[in-house]
Amino acid sequence: MSNTSNNWRIKELDSKILTIASLNILPIDPVKVVLDARADIVSVHVSIVSRELIKQLHEAGLKVLAWTVNDRETILKHMELGVDGIVTDRPDIALNVIKHREEVLKRCLP
Known part of the structure; x- marks a missing residue:
């Protein structure tokens, strides 16, 4: 059974359950x-x-996550590219990047 048919079965059980497709090749x-x-x-x-x-x-109409993003530079790059979220093994680094970016934006915007 393919992942596609598994998603259909999940959606038949409850259409509100969110499902994710992973792309590692284009x-x-x-x-x-x-x-x-x-x-x-x-x-x-x-x-x-x-x-x-x-x-x-x-x-x-799809939300886009980038995976696996584990360093500061890559996190910033993907935020700038416009992803909706990241998957990381280093939430400490991700939270630090987000916090720093918010502080910079507060100082720059009136």
Whole structure:
């Protein structure tokens, strides 16, 4: 049984349950692959995340997570690219980056 049919079975049980499709290679039509899987969220490996891919997935109404993002520079890069969230093994670093960014924004914005 494929992951796609598992998602359908989950959605049949309760349509409010969110499902995630993970992409670690870039298919020809990533939006179609994710929509066919009936996923609500896409988790994209950092090696294939791009501004264009994020734009396509957002235009299809999907939330985009980047995985696995474990260092400050990569976290900042993906925040700037526009991902909706990150998957990390280092929440301490991620929280520090977010806190620092919020402090900078408070100082820069009236």
